[in-house]
Amino acid sequence: MIDKERIKAAVRELLIGIGEDPDREGLLETPDRVARMCEEIFAGLHQDPKSVVKVFQEENHEEMVMVKDIPIYSICEHHLLPFIGVAHVVYIPRKGKIMGLSKLARIVDIIARKPQLQERLGSEVANVIMESINPLGVAVVVEAEHLCMTMRGIKKAGSKTVTSALRGIIKTDARTRAEVMALINGR
Incomplete structure (x- = not known):
């Protein structure tokens, strides 16, 4: 679990390290605020994304399912530093085994709420879906702006990184993959 007292002490030290006075009025409550923020934004560290999966049986449905633009x-x-964007999640059910639509967004949210790499985020989402419902295929495309590229270093505000994680038929069949990408791109 999150150790809020340790985070507060570390934030206080960070403020001192950058030359700030952690006892000045505007910063007095900052260590506590940051500790509470960490509890929220890193909640995915302590939650199994499979715990939110709800599976339904829809007789022989094997058509593409997509939830697009998941913030x-x-x-x-x-x-x-944050990276912010959208995820597009697509799967093709096998023998009518489908997942609740909101659960796809919940899986993305849980996996995103930890120190993460965009590439790994998409792969982890795809793997959870594959392991949970064994679909014919899965695609997870993530588009995000990384503040580590915006605020520091190269300072390229507005640039987006796009990653994809493909599984099953979506990875192996070019026509299926093209259909998925066309739907994601709105064509």
């Missing part, structure tokens, strides 16, 4: 935010594990 995401996560924390880049390299710089501890």
Whole structure:
């Protein structure tokens, strides 16, 4: 679990380290605020995304299912700065085994709420879906702006990183993959 007292002490030290006075009025409550924030934004560290999966049987439905533009935010594990964007999740059910639509968004949210890499985020989401319902295929495309590229370093505000995790028929069949990408891109 999150150790809020340790986080508060670390934030206080960070403030001192950057030359700030942690006892000045505007910063007095900052360590506590940051500790509470960490509890929220890193909640995925202590939650199994499979715990939210709800499976339904829809007689022989094997047509594509997509939830598009799922808002995401996560924390880049390299710089501890946010990356913010959207995830598109697609799967093709096998023998009518489908998942509740909101559960796809919940899986994304849980996996994003920890120090993360965008590439891993998409792969973890795809793997949870594959393991939970064994669909014919899964695609997870994540588009995000990384504040570690916006606020520091190269300083390229507005640039987006796009990653994809493909499984099953969506990975192996070019026509299926093209259909998925066309739907994601709104064509």
